[in-house]
Amino acid sequence: MNTSINSTYKKAQSLFIQLGLIVKKAFLLLIMLFTISSCSEDFLEWVPVNAVTAENYYQNEVQMQKALNAAYSAMGNRGMYGWWLPVVRIIRSDNTSTSEAQMVQHSIFTVNDTDRYLFNRNNGDGMWNSIYIGILRCNLILIRTNELNVPNPQTRNLILGQARFLRALYNYHLVTYWNRAPLMLEQNYNAIDVPLSDALTFYSAIENDLKIIIDNEMLPWTYDGSAGRERGRASMGSAFSLLGKIYLFQGKYAESAAAFDRVVSSNVYSLIPVNNIFSLAGDNGPESVFEIQFSNANAGPNPFFDDGVNAAETTLRNQTLAPNQYNGWENAWPTQSLVDAFEPGDLRRAAFIVVPGENFPTRTEPFAGTDRNRGPYAIKKGMGSGFSTGTPNGTGEENFPVIRYADVLLMYAEALIRANTDLNKAADLIDLVRARAFGFANINLLRDEELGINQYAQAKSINLFEALKHERRVELCFEGHRYTDLQRWGDAASNPILRDRGWTAENAFYPISREDIDLSSLIDNE
């Protein structure tokens, strides 16, 4: 019995020793292995370095400033002033002609189902898409800016004021180009189903934004060029001018005149020489009320991109409008009707339009006209910084004047004429623009030469309003205002050129994107 216990004990002992050895070896091995596996859930507890997320953004002033830069940047997108807007808006007007293919491609006065695809994502002109990208950027700034991330109240107002102005400007484009569209504000910024709002709702939203800026004096009249206060940012002048313009569209002429009066009486703005209009020399100059910035300094290889290192913050407008002769794409050219509208002695004709035998900016050989049955003219305005073909395409870099002082003067005059309050003041405002156009130092010298607007109206047997229309047409040609002007005046239907192209009340505005109709349960085919 004893021996059997003994042997069992010995067996157990040897087993334990063996087990001990096994455990020891196992431990060594395990330690080795777990070092390799880094056996801890810390393995996952690490910041995702692959991406910037909204969770970690909008935290401080630097980030809010970057968000604001992005809100400005969408204005320069390829769907906006960086390419298509200045092209497709001018070819809707009687100032320019284009090819049949371009008319179809850009949905000029044809509304059928396929045209709606033009405004689909990645498939169209991108204007609709870019406008709303910009609006979301503005809405997020308006929602996320607070006392914590931007403690200085002045800086905070500056950021919020610019975001409001930009949103108002984006919405201005929506209402004047589409008439009805989804209105995206702070309260519904992330909604997916949004109905169309009518023009009146849009106008009141725009007025609201601009009035908040004005009432709280959120923006300065001028910028000193320091960091965060670069020249070219939206100012009080920008806000008043856009407000006056919005009133003009609504027929609120007295309010419009009052708003423009604030701009004129600010004494911040003045007219620059004709040759500097829409040029590098005029960029952010005294005539600039609000313009979209472009620069060739950092031209990436693919100017067709909106964002990213590949994108160039240049404009493709010049490339697209320049004559075939210089390897431009010549997507539009001036009509005879526009060229005929310039009076003899008007310096703007040669500054804005090139005719055969004259020189084209940045090119040495004279313009030879065109052989493609297109009329002999080409656009010269805003082409001064040149362009290039091939890669990189389009290196144009003059800022695009969305609102300039001459436009403000003429809109002010229009408000006065339509309100029928002070026609003399209206004539004075118009003559300021004309004096510059004919090379006179002041309006009295202009009138002495019988070139004043009233003298023009008399000679043409038209009233002052009709004379103003002429003045806006020649002064602001190729800047994208002509078609909306014709609509505002109710002149589109009677315009012979638009009528020939198939203009009707139904196709006067752009159609809503097919994609958005499909994706929204609140928007139907109109």
Place this chain on the structure above:
Amino acid sequence: MAKSLKAWITILLLVASGTLYAQQQVTGTISDENNDPIPFTNVLIKGTQQGTTSDVNGKYSILAEEEQVLVFSYIGYSTVEVPVGKQSIINVQLKAEIGSLQEVVVIGYGEVKKQDLTGSVAVLDTEELTRFPVANLGSAMQGRLSGVQVVNASEPGANPQILVRGFGTIFGDPNPLVVIDGLQTGVGALANIDPNSIESLQVLKDASAAAIYGSRAANGVIIITTKKGREDSFEVNYSSEIGVQMAANRFDLMNTEEYADYTSKLYVNSSTGLVQRRPPAWTQNPDVLAVSTDWQNEIFSPALMQNHNLNFSGGGKGSTYYMGFGYLNQQGVVPQTGFERYNFQINSQIKRNKFTAGQSLNLFYRDKPQSELTGNASRIYEVAPQIPVSDPDNLNGLGAPLPSRTGGNNMANPLAFQFRETETKTYGVLGNVYAEYEFVKGLSLRSDLNIDLSSVSFQRLRTPVDQSQAAITRNDTEILLRNFTNTQLNSETILRYNRMISDHSFNIMVGYTSIHTITKGVIASADNLEPGTRVPQTGLNQLGSAEYREERLLSQLARVNYNYQSRYLFTASIRRDGSSNFGKNHRWGIFPSFSAGWQLGDEAFMAPLDWLSTLKIRAGYGELGRTLGSFIATMNSDIRYPWPTGMFNGTAPLTVPNEDLRWETVKQYNLGIDMGFFDEKLRVNVDLYSRQSEDMIIRIPVPQYTGIIDQPWFNFGSMVNKGIEVELSYNHQASKNFNQQFKFNITLNRNELLELDNTQDTLVANGTLTTIGQPVAVHYGWLTNGINPQNGSMRFRDLDGDGLITGNDRVVLGSPHPDAFFGFTWSANIRNFDVSLFLQGVLGNQIMNESLQQLGSTHRDRNRLRSVLDNAWDRENNPEGTWPIISLRDENNNDRISERYIENGDYIRVRNAQVGYVLPDGLFKGAVKRVRLYASVINLLTITGYSGLDPDLNNNGDVFSLGRDTFRYPPMRSYNFGVQASF
């Protein structure tokens, strides 16, 4: 009283027997072939329930009688029976079961005898892999495995698309996980392996089999092991194949005369009241009309293919090795395309007592040149036929046609694309290093370190396609280099315990794994090269950028296999995964599975059925997960705005962040039956499955007015794939000199969307509709209603009756998902000859023929299908025409997606037909063991009603381009000759 008496008699008898037959103590040691003791071996007295097990030193002790027989059994070893006789010491050596090893199926973190399998696993016959050499392992699976749908990519080096049991996800990669010697990687790695070095390939199809891979296994798992040597042997194998490939199909396009006719109509018919248009001048120019180039003839040229493999394998005592060298060079029928690959595989293992260590390493180099012609193949088909192959009026004879030769078709001479070079070179290692220690027989700890390392170098050199223009400007030139390294490290630690207690067999595994992936790269480009050089102009348009990505996955896993007498089988597994691709709230997921099997054929009551050799029923359920490819960026900080003082950065949202994003779950049920008849001559396997994806990670398209650039991600909806898989094989040994084998498999699958999300029940994208009750991404478009006799444009049906043709008039036009796919192999050996035929096909899908939509369009000045002239409506000459009028004007959008372009995609293809001959033994003496010569034709014949080039459409995993035939690499047919020798 009677009862108790009976009991007493029983006891007495027992006692008596005890006294009649003397029991003796038998002891001994049980060891394996290396004299290592095998603990826990079952020792059973035959015919009784009495038994014991050996201790940790392999020693046992049992009381037995002289005439009894001891049965020694241990899992993985052949059972030994020893009569007791007069012996008191019986030492037994057990031999590993070589024969049964071939029936072992690798199931991930271990292997299991095929007869004990409870999940659904498709095993590729690797003999077929040797017999029908392929460049890419993925293609080797096409038509061979039930439930596994492989769609080929005919371009050399391109990856086939592999779907296990249907499309399981809407957004994200639908391809299965690939595990190569324990290394977890993707289907892309299949192109990096030499198929000759493959030992086994199996596909874990159902969740109960795949759940051990948890969040990576939602699309099934392909498990590959590479060859190992055998102890005490030495073998050399050499195989070589050369072939010539040709374009198997081409479009019937217009010649110059027909194109001139088409172009004239195109312009004349597009005249309006205001503008009269005339035919382009070239259509009247006899010099131009004299030239008619068949560009398909000029571009597609026969291409050579060669494939060689030499390998050595063998081993000494306690060590084995395998060394294989492979070389593949496949040129493409399109110039400048092809694929070249070098493989060097070294596998070795040493075993010393309880310690085993080894490695498998695949070193590879591959070079894949690409042509811009395949990226946009319409360049081959739409170019004008009146351009001479070499245009004497153009610099170098290339470039866009001179205006005198063309109207509006300014497409450049496709041969000019030879001046553009795109190439991807990859060096890499796929490897595994492991060490295993066996504490006692059955209990072992194994640690693996796996590495997937590749260094990719991409270059694109663009010189002007229009050579005449290049002489003057530097337009359109670019040099772009991109170099990056992918490093994936997996480490695995697995503890295994196998134990058999009498008839109960346990197989327990617990493990811990981690995967860490890092991608780092640089990209740089310059354009405006100096003419005729690769030198960028200094200081202009040079660009550089860096990329960095990192991902981590951490897992804990466990599995238990239990069976009773290999008759009642149970498997359960669980895996917990944590992924760095999700936010903190939903980082971890748990994926369980359970399955059971019953070897019904082994039951006694089945014994009378002689003709039935096996019958097994299997059932299982499991849950799998899916994560996203990477963490989702929600902000773009790459925006810029040029203030007058310089370029400033901007940041804005790309998409709406979703912090609650979580795992997509796939729940799968499987029911299977395996049958063998007539001594396994006829085998039938049938599986029924239901695979349901829930909480799918879906990108919801949102209207543009939301301002969102990238579609946001949500967990929404569910989708199901249900199907039946049948595999049949029949071996017919007619005589000593003639045997033949038939194999057939077919899979029927039905995909259906069950739920989309709470705000919408349809998803319209890229001409597809995804809606509840239908398969995902069905073709969606308009119905035509004949030609309008007024103007020759296409009329469409106004289904909602609002008087307008709008998006609301669209209907479902067909489904791109096949109802069934199948494969059939017949092979026969007649004396030294062998013949085989392999057919494969797809049934019941519809293809949106985009090549017809483009080449059959009557509205552009581009070369067109010859049939356009016969079919296009013409007021005078063809008022019965069913295609729209030939005219540049198309306000009606005649070519929109409609039933005109939807065609049945059914096909049966003779994928491979082969004749082989084994040289008679007498021919060689000594070292040469076997030499086989063969000739084969790949892609011999296709029976289909489809009018495009190839119904076998690879869509690169995008569900929304499923069944859409855009221009792809032309299908190739190849004629091959090969030799296989072993020494």
